[in-house]
Amino acid sequence: MTLIESTPVRTDLCKAAPRAHPRPEGQDRYTISEVAAFTGLTAHTLRWYERIGLMPHVDRSHTGQRRFSNRDLDWLAFVGKLRLTGMPVADMVRYAEMVRAGEDTFDARQELLEQTRRDVLARIAELQDTLAVLDHKIEFYAGAHRAPERV
Numbered sequence: 001m002t003l004i005e006s007t008p009v010r011t012d013l014c015k016a017a018p019r020a021h022p023r024p025e026g027q028d029r030y031t032i033s034e035v036a037a038f039t040g041l042t043a044h045t046l047r048w049y050e051r052i053g054l055m056p057h058v059d060r061s062h063t064g065q066r067r068f069s070n071r072d073l074d075w076l077a078f079v080g081k082l083r084l085t086g087m088p089v090a091d092m093v094r095y096a097e098m099v100r101a102g103e104d105t106f107d108a109r110q111e112l113l114e115q116t117r118r119d120v121l122a123r124i125a126e127l128q129d130t131l132a133v134l135d136h137k138i139e140f141y142a143g144a145h146r147a148p149e150r151v
């Protein structure tokens with residue numbers, strides 16, 4: 001009998017593989033309804049993102065209809081992650097403006113993301129504390145059901 005040792009593979013849950021794009025690069029022109037279906041955002045939200053400057057310039061067809069690319073889908077996925085952090089929309093717009101401004105804004109972008117990371121870590125700590133309180137209460141009630149009746 002042969003024993004094969006295996007090294008445990010560490011997977012970082014925060015670095016999940018990006019979602020595959022529906023179409024290959026070069027054939028990646030999506031209508032607003034296709035993007036809405038793919039991202040779960042409404043067409044109204046996508047238009048609003050563009051209007052407030054959160055979305056970079058979206059290409060248009062010869063008839064004026066928006067045509068999104070895989071790069072736009074990647075940006076929307078990133079914006080979705082920023083939303084989950086609780087980052088205010090104004091800060092997301094400011095970040096988008098810095099991206100458009102170019103490499104000179106790397107330090108400011110990094111600081112904004114580092115501050116957001118600190119905020120997320122603080123929220124995680126709060127939630128872990130809240131979870132501990134809930135676990136304590138659940139254990140209390142579970143124990144109360146097992147206790148013999150008192151006379």
